[in-house]
Amino acid sequence: MDRFTWSNGLLEMNETLVIQQRGVKLYDGEDKAKLDVGIALLSTHQLIWRDLKNHECCIAIPLSQIIYFEEQAAGIGKRTPPLSLGYFFRRLTEELSQKRWESTPMSQPIPTATNSQTGRTRAVGIVGIERKIEERRKETEKNISEAFEDLSKLMVKAKEMVELSRSIANKIKDKQGDITEDETIRFKSYLLSMGIANPVTRETHGSGTHYHLQLAKQLGDILLAPLEERGGMMALTEVYCLVNRARGMELLSPEDLVNACKMFESLKQPLRLRIFDSGVMVVQLQSHSEEEMISSALDNVTDKGSLTAEEFAKLLGLSVLLSKERLLLAEKMGHLCRDDSVEGLRFYPNLFNSQA
Amino acid sequence: MSFEWPWQYNFPPFFTLQPNVDTRQKQLAAWCSLALSYCRHHKLYTLGIMEVQECPVFNHKNIDRKLSTEAILIVFEELRKKGNLEWLDKNKTQCLVMWRRPEEWGKLIYQWVSRSAMVNSCNTFPPEFHGLEEWMLIRSLQALQTDGKAEVITMDDGKGVKFF
Numbered sequence: 001m002d003r004f005t006w007s008n009g010l011l012e013m014n015e016t017l018v019i020q021q022r023g024v025k026l027y028d029g030e031d032k033a034k035l036d037v038g039i040a041l042l043s044t045h046q047l048i049w050r051d052l053k054n055h056e057c058c059i060a061i062p063l064s065q066i067i068y069f070e071e072q073a074a075g076i077g078k079r080t081p082p083l084s085l086g087y088f089f090r091r092l093t094e095e096l097s098q099k100r101w102e103s104t105p106m107s108q109p110i111p112t113a114t115n116s117q118t119g120r121t122r123a124v125g126i127v128g129i130e131r132k133i134e135e136r137r138k139e140t141e142k143n144i145s146e147a148f149e150d151l152s153k154l155m156v157k158a159k160e161m162v163e164l165s166r167s168i169a170n171k172i173k174d175k176q177g178d179i180t181e182d183e184t185i186r187f188k189s190y191l192l193s194m195g196i197a198n199p200v201t202r203e204t205h206g207s208g209t210h211y212h213l214q215l216a217k218q219l220g221d222i223l224l225a226p227l228e229e230r231g232g233m234m235a236l237t238e239v240y241c242l243v244n245r246a247r248g249m250e251l252l253s254p255e256d257l258v259n260a261c262k263m264f265e266s267l268k269q270p271l272r273l274r275i276f277d278s279g280v281m282v283v284q285l286q287s288h289s290e291e292e293m294i295s296s297a298l299d300n301v302t303d304k305g306s307l308t309a310e311e312f313a314k315l316l317g318l319s320v321l322l323s324k325e326r327l328l329l330a331e332k333m334g335h336l337c338r339d340d341s342v343e344g345l346r347f348y349p350n351l352f353n354s355q356a
Numbered sequence: 357m358s359f360e361w362p363w364q365y366n367f368p369p370f371f372t373l374q375p376n377v378d379t380r381q382k383q384l385a386a387w388c389s390l391a392l393s394y395c396r397h398h399k400l401y402t403l404g405i406m407e408v409q410e411c412p413v414f415n416h417k418n419i420d421r422k423l424s425t426e427a428i429l430i431v432f433e434e435l436r437k438k439g440n441l442e443w444l445d446k447n448k449t450q451c452l453v454m455w456r457r458p459e460e461w462g463k464l465i466y467q468w469v470s471r472s473a474m475v476n477s478c479n480t481f482p483p484e485f486h487g488l489e490e491w492m493l494i495r496s497l498q499a500l501q502t503d504g505k506a507e508v509i510t511m512d513d514g515k516g517v518k519f520f
Contacts, residue, residue: 306368337379339368341421348369352382355363 007060009050011043013132018042018095021088024049042092045101063101159249213267215252215260220269222246223283227271232288235321236261236273236281276325277332290329297326298335298349306339306346359397362390371421373430387423387431392440396455399487405429405449454492459503461488461496466505469519 011017024040026049038057041048047066051057219239226242227234234242236258244251252260261273261283270286300315301307307315309324316323327347330336337350364370364386374380394413395401408414408428415422423431432451435441439457444450456464468485497517500506509516 331376334376334378337369337374337376337383338372339421340372341368343420346368348367350376350379351367352364352369352374352379352386 004049004059004061007046007048007058009041009048009058009060012045015043015045015101018044019088019091022052040088042088042095044095044098047092063095064099066096155249212256212259212263215256216263216267216269219243219257219260220264220267220271223271224285227283227285231316231318232285233282233322234284235319236283238319239283276328278325278328280321280325282322282325293326294330294333294335297330301327301330301336301347302349306348308344308346312347359394362386365390365416366419368419368421371416371423371427373424373427384431384434388434388438388440391431391435392453392455395453401453401489401492402444403451403453405451452491454495458492458495458499461492462500462503462505465493465496466500466519 020039020041022039023037025037037053038049038051041050044063046060046062048058048060222243223234223239230238239261240252240254240257243257258273258281261271261281264271264273264283272284272286273281274284275281297312300312304311304315307327309320309327312318312327313320313323318326327336331338331347331350334353335350336347337352339346339348364383370383370386374383391413395403405425405428409422409425414428429448432441432448435453436443440454442452442454444452464485494508497506497508500519501508505520507518507520509518
């Protein structure tokens with residue numbers, strides 16, 4: 001019994017509970033110890049006994065210190081069926097042979113069986129825990145820096161690219177006479193789709209309204225050509241992708257983009273942010289003619305008899321989202337009517353209006 | 357004489373309730389007139405909601421389109437507002453279809469009565485009154501009564517009408 005130490009009965013981090021057995025009485029040699037009925041817990045590291053009546057009373061012995069044990073069927077816990085106790089002993093034998101406590105050390109080193117050690121044991125425990133926390137932190141840091149190694153390499157390359165384009169742009173400026181204007185324009189457009197020389201960033205222009213104003217101005221310049229190409233209208237998601245791909249480094253957040261687009265009108269830019277009934281947001285050219293769009297939609301539908309949003313998209317080379325918005329708008333204006341069935345949603349010319 | 361379907365009947369959007377308000381108005385007007393003319397042609401006076409859904413009017417199998425129950429009820433509500441339909445029960449399962457309103461019937465009856473009064477002979481009901489169900493007749497007479505052109509008299513062996 002002198003090998004047992006007082007314990008709080010709590011398991012350590014790497015320790016696992018194997019089996020527990022109720023109704024176990026402890027005997028010290030031939031004499032009954034001053035301990036009554038309790039519960040025996042076998043873990044990977046120690047054998048714990050806790051008094052059922054007084055939970056504070058808890059002792060434990062590290063498995064490493066168990067030299068020998070034997071099963072005595074008679075006299076041990078007459079209340080408990082011998083079968084279950086036999087199982088308990090089988091598990092104890094297993095644990096002792098596996099010696100799992102050796103591979104997963106507890107922070108608290110196995111105390112020697114003298115009572116005066118208890119004070120020092122606790123202090124060692126805390127230091128051990130602190131050490132463990134420090135180890136874990138170092139591990140995490142290492143993992144994170146490893147994960148971002150590739151990204152930082154990419155950032156370095158991107159910086160080089162922006163530097164390169166800037167230097168070429170300057171060279172063009174200097175050598176204005178040697179290169180034809182046409183080539184200069186073409187090269188500038190390549191630059192534009194590849195990377196802007198001086199992206200407007202939060203550092204240069206701060207955050208808030210001023211930032212959004214500057215951003216709106218820049219967007220106004222960037223988006224003119226792409227908008228013309230796409231028939232005067234682009235979904236905000238398309239704008240987001242285009243702009244961020246061009247910026248390369250200091251990417252825009254969706255909120256910043258939306259806030260900047262909202263300022264187009266006040267800045268007298270030739271662009272507008274427009275929100276459809278369905279909630280879809282687009283950027284469209286000021287010069288974009290609604291009537292023209294709708295009448296052309298009507299022509300297309302009349303031509304084909306009827307169209308779905310997908311068919312219309314294919315016809316115009318637009319995204320399905322935008323083409324559906326166009327059809328819905330034409331329906332709202334009364335030029336089209338809908339046929340909604342299991343076959344899908346189709347749009348027809350509004351014969352209710354045109355035919356008597 | 358076979359029933360002549362209007363051009364809308366072969367137009368798929370006709371069977372979808374239109375979201376555009378103006379378009380919907382025109383659509384419902386067309387539905388009302390189709391429903392009424394169909395009932396007139398087939399001399400239908402009562403309709404049950406269950407059979408109606410399978411009726412060729414609302415279920416055009418050739419183009420594989422049918423009007424939803426929701427839309428049918430909306431059409432019926434339009435008819436009710438115009439005075440051409442009356443629900444027989446609270447659950448809206450059975451209704452009376454008056455493809456000719458009581459007032460219109462009343463007028464016809466009055467005209468016929470006036471005509472036959474001129475000629476002193478036994479007259480048979482003209483074809484337009486064939487199939488006129490009693491309840492419809494009574495309503496028409498009541499309409500005339502409201503108009504002051506007739507009076508329904510209860511006699512020992514039934515009802516009689518006096519025309520003014």
